Amino acid sequence: MRVLIVEDDPLHRSYLHEAVRAALPECDMVVEAENGQSGEIEARKSRMEHVVMDLQMSERNGIEAARTIWRERPDTKILFWSNYSDEAYVRGVSRIVPEGATYGYVLKSASDERLKLALRSVFVESQCVIDREVRGIQQKSLGNAHGLTDAEYEILVDVALGLTDKAIAQRKRLSLRSVQNRLQQLYEKLDVYDLPDDGMEGWYNLRMRAVAVALLRKVLNSSALERAERELRDSGSR
Amino acid sequence: MRVLIVEDDPLHRSYLHEAVRAALPECDMVVEAENGQSGEIEARKSRMEHVVMDLQMSERNGIEAARTIWRERPDTKILFWSNYSDEAYVRGVSRIVPEGATYGYVLKSASDERLKLALRSVFVESQCVIDREVRGIQQKSLGNAHGLTDAEYEILVDVALGLTDKAIAQRKRLSLRSVQNRLQQLYEKLDVYDLPDDGMEGWYNLRMRAVAVALLRKVLNSSALERAERELRDSGSR
DNA sequence: CTTTGTCTTGCGGGAACCCGCAGATTTTGC
DNA sequence: GCAAAATCTGCGGGTTCCCGCAAGACAAAG
Numbered sequence: 437m438r439v440l441i442v443e444d445d446p447l448h449r450s451y452l453h454e455a456v457r458a459a460l461p462e463c464d465m466v467v468e469a470e471n472g473q474s475g476e477i478e479a480r481k482s483r484m485e486h487v488v489m490d491l492q493m494s495e496r497n498g499i500e501a502a503r504t505i506w507r508e509r510p511d512t513k514i515l516f517w518s519n520y521s522d523e524a525y526v527r528g529v530s531r532i533v534p535e536g537a538t539y540g541y542v543l544k545s546a547s548d549e550r551l552k553l554a555l556r557s558v559f560v561e562s563q564c565v566i567d568r569e570v571r572g573i574q575q576k577s578l579g580n581a582h583g584l585t586d587a588e589y590e591i592l593v594d595v596a597l598g599l600t601d602k603a604i605a606q607r608k609r610l611s612l613r614s615v616q617n618r619l620q621q622l623y624e625k626l627d628v629y630d631l632p633d634d635g636m637e638g639w640y641n642l643r644m645r646a647v648a649v650a651l652l653r654k655v656l657n658s659s660a661l662e663r664a665e666r667e668l669r670d671s672g673s674r
Numbered sequence: 675m676r677v678l679i680v681e682d683d684p685l686h687r688s689y690l691h692e693a694v695r696a697a698l699p700e701c702d703m704v705v706e707a708e709n710g711q712s713g714e715i716e717a718r719k720s721r722m723e724h725v726v727m728d729l730q731m732s733e734r735n736g737i738e739a740a741r742t743i744w745r746e747r748p749d750t751k752i753l754f755w756s757n758y759s760d761e762a763y764v765r766g767v768s769r770i771v772p773e774g775a776t777y778g779y780v781l782k783s784a785s786d787e788r789l790k791l792a793l794r795s796v797f798v799e800s801q802c803v804i805d806r807e808v809r810g811i812q813q814k815s816l817g818n819a820h821g822l823t824d825a826e827y828e829i830l831v832d833v834a835l836g837l838t839d840k841a842i843a844q845r846k847r848l849s850l851r852s853v854q855n856r857l858q859q860l861y862e863k864l865d866v867y868d869l870p871d872d873g874m875e876g877w878y879n880l881r882m883r884a885v886a887v888a889l890l891r892k893v894l895n896s897s898a899l900e901r902a903e904r905e906l907r908d909s910g911s912r
Numbered sequence: 913c914t915t916t917g918t919c920t921t922g923c924g925g926g927a928a929c930c931c932g933c934a935g936a937t938t939t940t941g942c
Numbered sequence: 943g944c945a946a947a948a949t950c951t952g953c954g955g956g957t958t959c960c961c962g963c964a965a966g967a968c969a970a971a972g
Binding site for chain 2: 958959
């Protein structure tokens with residue numbers, strides 16, 4: 437068995453290396469990459485079928501790297517190992533995992549034991565392992581208690597990029613009014629109408645406030661914004 | 675000499691511990707804290723005069739912890755050790771460092787050698803050590819080439835929180851028009867008028883776009899937003 | 913004292929946003 | 943196959959935003 441480690445922090449990288457060695461004695465080769473860019477290249481070159489991947493790296497983050505790896509070989513087993521369980525990351529991962537692929541999501545705050553268990557479960561048993569906490573976020577994100585629909589999320593991203601209603605309507609092939617409808621749903625779900633103190637109406641610019649709340653709740657994060665910005669520029673110049 | 679380490683990542687914490695031991699043989703006591711909250715308490719309890727502090731921790735981040743520590747003992751020497759050199763962090767740090775205090779700012783990507791040198795310089799020689807890259811950000815942030823004035827930055831934060839022009843005017847004791855003036859300066863400095871492709875006017879909601887650009891350029895980050903949000907709620911309920 | 917520059921404030925208008933209402937269209941459940 | 947529910951769409955209005963124009967306030971330089 438051969439394992440590829442993609443992680444930009446040297447300390448964490450060597451810790452991971454150690455953990456892989458300990459948890460997977462049948463592993464006879466460990467390759468390290470220090471960002472998503474070189475991670476993709478390494479995976480392609482060596483046809484790696486087992487990857488441990490950090491999210492949030494410079495150059496190219498884990499989600500993008502994982503997407504291209506899976507696009508080339510959908511049976512690759514990937515264990516995500518991340519600091520945070522931001523809804524934006526969780527949503528980003530579930531968005532790209534192909535049909536029937538096996539993957540895992542473990543937080544860096546998890547114990548040694550949990551990490552090693554996850555390594556064995558995912559790589560040897562081909563079993564999906566999602567950290568308890570991450571699972572919670574996933575649930576909330578899907579069950580529309582306070583979670584956003586995909587449609588709503590897309591609108592949120594477009595708004596956050598600074599696009600006009602009209603521009604969004606054009607991009608999404610919708611009428612102006614439909615975009616505004618979606619926006620209103622968004623405002624409700626994000627509790628934008630909650631005022632800090634009553635007696636102050638008109639204190640919030642709803643559009644901006646919605647994005648602020650999304651950022652504070654980690655529904656959006658800057659990494660997701662960067663990704664969206666790049667897509668926007670690409671599609672714009674096409 | 676006694677040193678307090680405030681860092682939430684266990685790996686980095688023990689690495690730091692090691693580095694302190696190696697660089698400062700005269701140090702006879704090292705205390706560790708795993709977030710800003712307990713860092714403050716520990717500093718107060720043990721009257722620590724030397725602190726190594728991570729920025730970006732949960733609970734209470736490094737900037738807030740440093741502020742309260744410095745408020746109680748302005749002669750405390752603090753070495754910030756951070757992953758990023760976001761303008762938001764750099765600005766946040768320079769905003770709270772008291773008159774004549776000695777501090778340092780080193781990136782985690784720096785070499786072993788650089789870290790140890792910084793430890794000695796700051797703690798023993800009482801000399802300020804600012805990482806080259808961070809220094810660059812500082813310059814750019816002050817020299818108004820593309821840097822924002824404090825006034826502009828404050829407006830930016832208020833806008834990013836989702837406040838209306840009127841609300842900002844009231845908070846800042848300005849007229850409506852003055853707020854809008856500052857906003858326009860902001861729009862120019864953030865190049866909001868740059869269109870991805872020409873022939874599309876009215877594609878951007880300037881207010882939102884300005885915040886998006888600020889986030890993408892790391893002039894703002896979510897940690898700064900969280901801080902501002904807390905201040906807003908506090909001042910609102912007062 | 914005058915001049916020049918920066919900062920503030922008011923006015924006014926065009927554009928974008930927010931949203932209730934109501935009809936048309938699509939999706940869903942049975 | 944049909945009714946209920948959810949979505950999409952156009953209209954109209956009230957509000958906020960964006961910004962050019964211009965008049966006052968204040969400080970620094972000539």
